[in-house]
Amino acid sequence: MRNTFIERLTDAAETDSRIFLLCGDLGYSVLEAFAERHPDRFVNVGVAEQNMVGIAAGLALSGYKVFTYSIVNFAVTRCLEQIRNDVCYHELDVTVVAVGGGFAYGAQGYSHHGSEDVGFTRMLPGMHVAVPADAAEAAAAADYMLARKGPGYVRLARGREPQLHRAEIDELASFHRLDEREGAVLILASGPVAGEALTAANLLFEAGINASAVSTPIIKPFDVDAFCALLNGTSLVVTVEEHVTFGGLGSTVAETLADAGASVPLLRLGIDHKNRTIVGSQDYLRNINGINGHAIAARIRAKLEER
Amino acid sequence: MPTDMSNPATLAKEVRRAVLGMVHRANASHVGGCFSMADILAVLYGGWLRVRPDDPAWADRDRLVVSKGHAAAAVYAVLSKVGFFPDSWLDGYCEDGQPLAGHVSSTGVPGVEVSTGSLGHGLSIGCGLAMGAQRTCPESRTVVILSDGELDEGSIWEAALFAGHHKLGQLTAIIDFNKIQSFGAVTDVLCLDPLADKWRAANWDVQEIDGHDHAAIAAALADGGRSAGAPRALIAHTVKGKGVSFMENDLAWHYKSPDTAQLAAALAELDA
Known part of the structure; x- marks a missing residue:
């Protein structure tokens, strides 16, 4: 599902020059295509998530539609205050994309268990929170965040999740x-x-x-x-x-x-x-x-x- | 802008006078940190920053991020003095329902780029602004004012590495190095020495200046003698509470608000 989401984002960036993708030194075998096709709008900021979100805010203030990418706790918890103050307070167009939701990285220990992120993000002002169930919903979640303006959070898992929808879905719905x-x-x-x-x-x-x-x-x-x-x-x-x-x-x-x-x-x-x-x-x-x-x-x- | 406000000396004095009134009325803190950066603000807004008070959202403007958000009174004072909004707004500082919050607030306040208040956020935002400007309006310059205390925050050094690596040459960080942080002297709480070397090690151009010498600040902000593409750190040696003798170098004035007698004495010193 993470590849599906990023593919959708990569394609959208073809026609929407505002799209900017930041990652915190993660994304091997997922983000390469975006980086190759849109090198001027992709930055690996290093292992520095607080800085990543601050940069995202600055870019959004400059007119960009920014996506940040990391594993759940690094994408959300490490930099929660930057998401709260810099992004959400100012209603900036920044979508936090997290992989490893739930127990996707279960064997890696509690540091890598995404177990509180939905609560953290749901409490923040103006934040839209999407938790897609499979690749079809992940693609629709990408479209959902691309179509709106404002703070967003998308919690993904990793790859090869069972397909629950038989076909693509037209639009991400509540149910x-x-x-x-x-x-x-x-x-x-x-x-x-x-x-x-x-x-x-x-x-x-x-x-x-x-x-x-x-x-x-x-x-x-x-x-x-x-x-x-x-x-x-x-x-x-x-x-x-x-x-x-x-x-x-x-x-x-x-x-x-x-x-x-x-x-x-x-x-x-x-x-x-x-x-x-x-x-x-x-x-x-x-x-x-x-x-x-x-x-x-x-x-x-x-x-x-x-x- | 009234003509005399392009004179940094006049502007700095007006900012200090206004700040005294604001913190006195509001019974608010942080006069010390407002005064240590008043001269920096005066040089920036006395002509260096390319901004338009009558068109605050002008796309090609320079951006100033005041990361030490607790010095809000000085920021609002300088913005009003150069014409972003009427002086009368300053009376509403920290008042119920008014826009001028105790920490720098951009909501409803023309001329403020971004709200701050939690330390260590501004340099990262400045990196994003500078990177955005690099791609969309290369003439636009970004300045971030940092306190010394907030250099304790790890996020500052994340941003410092980033700006050096990405050669954000249009980014300037001005460190208001007044040597006193929130609960003690910097050297006692968390020593920053050697501070210039830390920024140089992150590939910044560094100058150390007297942060109250308007000519020195202006000279440091001029573009001569810089490495191509390097971000610039100006370590401004300042005095907390600068301008009022009984407030200078005293931790108490991070917190205290002048009472009526102290206000009169302070204003008299500024006018002397």
Whole structure:
């Protein structure tokens, strides 16, 4: 998905001379084409993310549409104050693009686990936050950020994520159904872990529980009306994210339900900080945190049985 | 601009007078750091910066980033004195709902390029502005004013390496080296020596000047004798609180606001 996103950006830079890409010394086998085709609008700033975001702000003040690129915590957390003060306060046209969302680099340890970034960015003024689930959504997320002006955050994974959409999607929407059902159990998921949500929905359906999985790539601004429309006939809402259960999708849904006065129960599934010292593959860590397909299905069944 | 404001000596004095009134009215801090950079601002706005007070967004203008955002009173004072907005705005410094915030704010304030207040941000923004100007309006120059205390921030040195590497020759950093940071003397808190060598090591042209000598500041800002493409660091040796004897070299005036008697005494010294 990261290659798809950057390819879309590289093509757009062909016709839009405002597009500028900065990276923090990462992007091997991903950014080369952009650098070769647009050498005057690509800079590897070195391992210096705070400087990267400040430079992005300066370039945006000069009229450029700037994208910054690094791994989640370096792209967001290391330079959070520069994103807050220099970019968001001034409503500058800077999109932070992060790779390694969730457990994409799970074996590399907590430094490389993207587990709080959606919360950090969602709290910032004017920031649009996109968490695409597969390559099709990543391409649409690129179009989404290219079409707007202002601070943005796109959380990508790495490569070879399962394809959840059969074809390209025309436009990044707040909610993309991943199955044909409109189940009483509504499973909302953001990022590639939406594939696990779909597996869970299928398992539950086979067991006679009408569940459906919906990808939720736009965390902010959250489309409250579209969300409330989805609630018709829903008896349980479940959120699944490769992120802690606060600050991101689960919090957004909980806040929205509370504000709407909706009485539908909510089950939030995601990363548990108590597991932060455990390393391993993405599959292994999803299992540990109870967010692979089987675990999600089991936790939903348990939730249904407790009622 | 009123003609006398193109005279740095007049402008510096007017800035100091205005700052005293502002911090007194608002019961605000940071008069010391405003006074240490007042002469630098006076030379910059006394004719060096190519800016248009009646057209603040003029595309080919020079850009000034005041990274030491706590010296906001001096920035607003100089902008009003050269005509970016009326003097009367200064009365609203730090007042409810007014645009002139206690740290440099660009929102609704003509002539301010970017808001600052957290230290260590401005040089990176300046790098971006200079790189943007390099590609779109090469005549435009970028100046960043830094405090000595903020050189403790790692991001400053990220930007220093970057500017040297990318040969941002239209970028000038002026360090207001008043030797006193927020909670002690620079030499006691985190020694910067040898400061000039640090910038030279990052491939900057470096000059050390008396930051209160208008002719010396102007000479340093002139373009002679520079290495091709090197960014320029001017280490301006200054005195915190410069211009009012009882404020000079005293950490307390990073925080204190002059009371009515102190205000009168300070104004009298400036007029003497």
